[in-house]
Amino acid sequence: MLDLDLWREIFQSINKNRTRAILSGFTVxxxxxxxxxxxxxxxxxxxxxxxxFADDANNVIFINSGTTSKAxxxxxxxxxxxFENKDLQYVKDDNGDKVEYITARLYKNVxxxxxxxxxxxNVRACHxxxxxxxxxxxRDGRFINQTDIExxxxxxxxxxxxxxxxxxxxxxxxxxxxxxxxxxxxxxxxEDAGGDNEERMIYMPVTTAQFIYGNKEYIDQINLxxxxxMDFDQALAFSNDLEKKLKARFSVAxxxxxxxxxxxxxxxxxxxxxxxxxxxxLAIVIGMGTLIAGIVGISNIMIFIVKExxxxxxxxxxxxASPRSIVSIIILEAxxxxxxxxxxxxxxxxxxxxQFGPALEEYFIKDPSVSPSLLISATIILVLSGTLAxxxxxxxxxxxxxxxxxxxx
Amino acid sequence: MILEIKDLHKSYPxxxxxxxxxxxxxxxxxEGEMAAIMGSSGSGKSTLLNIIGMLxxxxxxxxxxxxxxxxxxxxxxxxxxxxxxxxxIFQSFNLINYKNALENVALPLYYQGxxxxxxxxxxxxHLEKVGLADWAHHLPKELSGGQNQRVAIARALAANPKLLLxxxxxxxxxxxxxxxxxxxxxxLNDEGxxxxxxxxEEDIANMCKRIVRLRDGxxxxxxxxxxxxxxxxx
Numbered sequence: 001m002l003d004l005d006l007w008r009e010i011f012q013s014i015n016k017n018r019t020r021a022i023l024s025g026f027t028v029x030x031x032x033x034x035x036x037x038x039x040x041x042x043x044x045x046x047x048x049x050x051x052x053f054a055d056d057a058n059n060v061i062f063i064n065s066g067t068t069s070k071a072x073x074x075x076x077x078x079x080x081x082x083f084e085n086k087d088l089q090y091v092k093d094d095n096g097d098k099v100e101y102i103t104a105r106l107y108k109n110v111x112x113x114x115x116x117x118x119x120x121x122n123v124r125a126c127h128x129x130x131x132x133x134x135x136x137x138x139r140d141g142r143f144i145n146q147t148d149i150e151x152x153x154x155x156x157x158x159x160x161x162x163x164x165x166x167x168x169x170x171x172x173x174x175x176x177x178x179x180x181x182x183x184x185x186x187x188x189x190x191e192d193a194g195g196d197n198e199e200r201m202i203y204m205p206v207t208t209a210q211f212i213y214g215n216k217e218y219i220d221q222i223n224l225x226x227x228x229x230m231d232f233d234q235a236l237a238f239s240n241d242l243e244k245k246l247k248a249r250f251s252v253a254x255x256x257x258x259x260x261x262x263x264x265x266x267x268x269x270x271x272x273x274x275x276x277x278x279x280x281x282l283a284i285v286i287g288m289g290t291l292i293a294g295i296v297g298i299s300n301i302m303i304f305i306v307k308e309x310x311x312x313x314x315x316x317x318x319x320x321a322s323p324r325s326i327v328s329i330i331i332l333e334a335x336x337x338x339x340x341x342x343x344x345x346x347x348x349x350x351x352x353x354x355q356f357g358p359a360l361e362e363y364f365i366k367d368p369s370v371s372p373s374l375l376i377s378a379t380i381i382l383v384l385s386g387t388l389a390x391x392x393x394x395x396x397x398x399x400x401x402x403x404x405x406x407x408x409x
Numbered sequence: 410m411i412l413e414i415k416d417l418h419k420s421y422p423x424x425x426x427x428x429x430x431x432x433x434x435x436x437x438x439x440e441g442e443m444a445a446i447m448g449s450s451g452s453g454k455s456t457l458l459n460i461i462g463m464l465x466x467x468x469x470x471x472x473x474x475x476x477x478x479x480x481x482x483x484x485x486x487x488x489x490x491x492x493x494x495x496x497x498i499f500q501s502f503n504l505i506n507y508k509n510a511l512e513n514v515a516l517p518l519y520y521q522g523x524x525x526x527x528x529x530x531x532x533x534x535h536l537e538k539v540g541l542a543d544w545a546h547h548l549p550k551e552l553s554g555g556q557n558q559r560v561a562i563a564r565a566l567a568a569n570p571k572l573l574l575x576x577x578x579x580x581x582x583x584x585x586x587x588x589x590x591x592x593x594x595x596x597l598n599d600e601g602x603x604x605x606x607x608x609x610e611e612d613i614a615n616m617c618k619r620i621v622r623l624r625d626g627x628x629x630x631x632x633x634x635x636x637x638x639x640x641x642x643x
Binding site for chain 1: 459462464465484485488489491492493497499503504505506507508516517519520521525564568
């Protein structure tokens, strides 16, 4: 393979038939270009969805309550379902280690102020587990802990942008912030991949919020993550079971879609993953199809080249060329044409992606690009294709009998 | 004895029947000989030369080249033997058209696995010998027929073979050029090269030292002659 003379022979022969080599490589250029663009776009779609889900843990289940839409067991439609602390405890106790993390959520809109700065924010009162459900990254200090819950301490954890808004360029940690006139100590500042809205959030212990702002027992939402060892079907069965039990607990009709809603993120995620998988498959099928057409094209031209070079191959054999050296010349020539054409196609594809990529963002295609690993696999595929394209013609060439090739006619 | 052939048979299938081309050939060639194989077309002379050249295989009989029995060779082995023992000169020169004279001459050396630099030096030496050193970087199409045949001879000599096989070496050349080539081949023989050539031209055959006449696949006549030197014509 590293025989310099062999490569010299091959370059000489390609150079002699430059037009033909370019034409035969064209299909492969096109195939790989198409492949690259399709794959890049699907990567772009993938990026969009990954970002959409980055905010939350993958195995999260949201339980919301609303008003009943159907009369059931003698109760009127339109009844409001309100979760309380004991419901959270029930979900926790009833499911054992199927539940990984669990937290209540209580929503509250507050006006927050520090010195002269003032703004409106959403408060999410929650349990310590919330940190893991929401992929909250602590930049400074700590998140809400169990002591806060037990003692109803007046502490808050604020988002990076809250700190930026109210504390300007100073650190908020350890300072006191006023929420609707009540002072809270800032014990932590967090970051969140979920975007600006998430980073303008204030967290406080759920017990504190219940004590200060409303009914001591009420909670708005129960969020939990299921045991990550469960597979998709088990997770789905788990959330369905949960929904059924909660409906029974609140005397809600099984078919009532509004009173209690259990939303399993795994389901949405699976749907997206399935769609992306199908798209990738499609790209592979289309790309491979074109690539095969390219291989057949090159193979065809190589057969033609072998036919045309019959005499030359005969001469080489008469002069002592082994069948192997003939085979390697033809295969390497095909591989070289395929590889060069393939890379040209790949770079054209990447260029197109780079040029038009930003314009595609509104179609949910973000940063369409081809990964280095794809480049490596493309190289492997190209070399294999080239070998494949050259194999038959090379075999044909090695079978040429010098006596036939050299006949004077 | 550089070449020994005993009871050699060869036939080619033609449809259902077969054509018996060589019907028991016995031939020995000593080192330093210069023999012409003559015969009309269809006499089997080219088939014989092809078998000697290991481009074709006999059906039966023995062929011993420089003490080595040539039988049931794999393609690979045949390639090695051809490269090591034989130099070919063809009627239509059979040079590779996109390679210049030097590269053509160096080709057998390439297949010997010789290094590029050494190969080119050796090729240039042989080109000098046939008087074409100044044409080393010309392509075959830029050379005359006689020059091309001389490049081909240089190529046949490059690997320093034991036996030179020439198939109608002057067949594509005019008389004057033919004689020039023959003069050169005679010089090679003077230097000790063993030469076997197929021809159907009497005057060319008479420039050899021995004439083997074939008819219908058998040797009719095998005689040593008084060599006609090309210089005598001048």
